[in-house]
Amino acid sequence: MPMTTPVSPASAPASASAAPAPRCDRVTLVRSRDELAAALAVDEGADRADRADSVGGADRVGGGDKTDRADRVNGGDRADGAAKAGSAGAARHAGGFAGAGGVPRAGGVPRAVVMTMGALHQGHFDLVAEAARRVGADGTVVVTIFVNPLQFAAGEDLDAYPRTLEADVEGLTAALRAPGEDGLAVGRLIVFAPAPEVMYPNGEPSVRLDPGPIATVLEGATRPTHFAGVLQVVLTLMHLTRPHWALFGRKDAQQLALVRAMVRDLAVPVEIVPVDIRREPDGLAMSSRNAYLSAREREQALALSQALAAGREAARAGADAAGVRTAALEVLEKAPGVEVDYAAVVDPDSFVDLSGAGLGLPGGSVQPAGAVELAGPSQPVGPVLLALAARVGTTRLIDNALIDLR
Ligand SMILES: Nc1ncnc2c1ncn2[C@@H]1O[C@H](COP(=O)(O)OP(=O)(O)OP(=O)(O)O)[C@@H](O)[C@H]1O
Numbered sequence: 001m002p003m004t005t006p007v008s009p010a011s012a013p014a015s016a017s018a019a020p021a022p023r024c025d026r027v028t029l030v031r032s033r034d035e036l037a038a039a040l041a042v043d044e045g046a047d048r049a050d051r052a053d054s055v056g057g058a059d060r061v062g063g064g065d066k067t068d069r070a071d072r073v074n075g076g077d078r079a080d081g082a083a084k085a086g087s088a089g090a091a092r093h094a095g096g097f098a099g100a101g102g103v104p105r106a107g108g109v110p111r112a113v114v115m116t117m118g119a120l121h122q123g124h125f126d127l128v129a130e131a132a133r134r135v136g137a138d139g140t141v142v143v144t145i146f147v148n149p150l151q152f153a154a155g156e157d158l159d160a161y162p163r164t165l166e167a168d169v170e171g172l173t174a175a176l177r178a179p180g181e182d183g184l185a186v187g188r189l190i191v192f193a194p195a196p197e198v199m200y201p202n203g204e205p206s207v208r209l210d211p212g213p214i215a216t217v218l219e220g221a222t223r224p225t226h227f228a229g230v231l232q233v234v235l236t237l238m239h240l241t242r243p244h245w246a247l248f249g250r251k252d253a254q255q256l257a258l259v260r261a262m263v264r265d266l267a268v269p270v271e272i273v274p275v276d277i278r279r280e281p282d283g284l285a286m287s288s289r290n291a292y293l294s295a296r297e298r299e300q301a302l303a304l305s306q307a308l309a310a311g312r313e314a315a316r317a318g319a320d321a322a323g324v325r326t327a328a329l330e331v332l333e334k335a336p337g338v339e340v341d342y343a344a345v346v347d348p349d350s351f352v353d354l355s356g357a358g359l360g361l362p363g364g365s366v367q368p369a370g371a372v373e374l375a376g377p378s379q380p381v382g383p384v385l386l387a388l389a390a391r392v393g394t395t396r397l398i399d400n401a402l403i404d405l406r
């Protein structure tokens with residue numbers, strides 16, 4: 001079984017470690033856990049102040065004014081900004097809850113988290129916009145940017161993965177400041193961009209999550225250690241950011257199903273909000289990895305969305321799950337420059353195979369050790385998930401669509 005990439009400072013390229021302070025007092029860039037705790041403590045301060053106000057107009061204890069609060073966390077200098085927001089120790093005691101590493105809180109300033117690996121595109125901004133809608137004009141959105149070594153196997157693209165922190169912060173700042181209806185109507189935006197040694201201060205975490213059977217099929221068959229690494233960082237980031245909502249894109253449908261299962265099975269007090277796939281005008285699902293494609297590969301990559309369209313069309317014409325899969329697979333197999341990894345029709349929550357095709361692994365591929373064969377119902381009801389993965393050149397792309405069978 002492939003090992004995951006070791007956690008070390010070496011997995012944080014120098015380019016990711018420097019970024020200027022954001023040019024907007026409602027945007028805060030934090031790199032350490034203490035800075036994050038201090039920035040979040042501002043919300044707790046506001047919450048305490050609101051409560052104080054509501055019981056008789058007592059003096060504000062935490063700075064209820066948004067501009068004032070933002071000034072205190074931003075300053076010109078990040079470390080200084082964190083200090084101005086109060087010490088991490090104060091953060092840990094503010095608002096009556098345990099701080100960094102503590103449990104999610106109830107009440108307080110509404111907060112949502114959008115977890116990303118950076119190199120932000122419009123798909124990510126859709127998640128941020130939905131997060132902003134959820135938290136409202138006085139709420140806080142936390143965007144995390146972290147290329148998580150634990151979810152990359154040795155030989156995958158950890159080192160090559162695009163790291164564009166400065167542009168990402170500028171893009172988020174511009175989205176916040178955009179005039180009129182386009183601007184994000186949100187109180188504060190915190191960008192948490194930790195280095196690996198900040199996320200994993202003790203090196204390789206000794207306690208690990210077992211993502212269970214869903215993680216053994218499709219993406220998990222090709223990337224057997226991937227979802228354990230994803231859930232490890234997602235749960236840790238949930239504890240560090242303590243959101244009411246966490247937003248995930250439907251583009252990573254198996255990740256979404258696993259995060260939902262984790263939240264359900266481990267009783268994590270957060271609401272998971274799925275966001276639809278954002279596509280380029282010609283149909284290609286937006287992905288940070290699209291940047292790897294040459295112009296020719298970019299054309300060839302359209303086979304994925306065309307295969308989804310063929311599957312949808314087959315369903316409209318009355319095809320069952322197996323027929324939908326066959327229609328999609330035919331398009332992929334005919335496409336020049338495209339090497340199919342899988343085409344599968346599965347239940348969107350349990351990922352049981354609905355097409356009888358052995359989870360869509362082409363050519364009867366051998367399941368990895370520990371893989372669990374999940375038998376699905378013969379007559380699926382409700383929307384089914386048509387999920388695809390293919391290599392275009394050296395770039396591995398995924399895409400999917402929810403399809404109603406008649
Ligand atoms: N096109 C998209 N539409 C909707 N959500 C998306 C899209 N692309 C990414 N997301 C979501 O954004 C979050 C962060 O994803 P990530 O940073 O890995 O971006 P990505 O473009 O999927 O990168 P990758 O190339 O690694 O797949 C995830 O919840 C992911 O599902």
Ligand SMILES: CC(C)(CO)[C@@H](O)C(=O)[O-]
Pocket residue numbers: 115116117146148151230233234252255
């Ligand atoms: C959820 C996530 C940020 C965890 O590293 C990543 O898997 C992603 O970007 O989809």
Ligand code: BAL
Pocket residue numbers: 151252
């Ligand atoms: N959005 C998927 C993250 C990964 O491929 O590692």
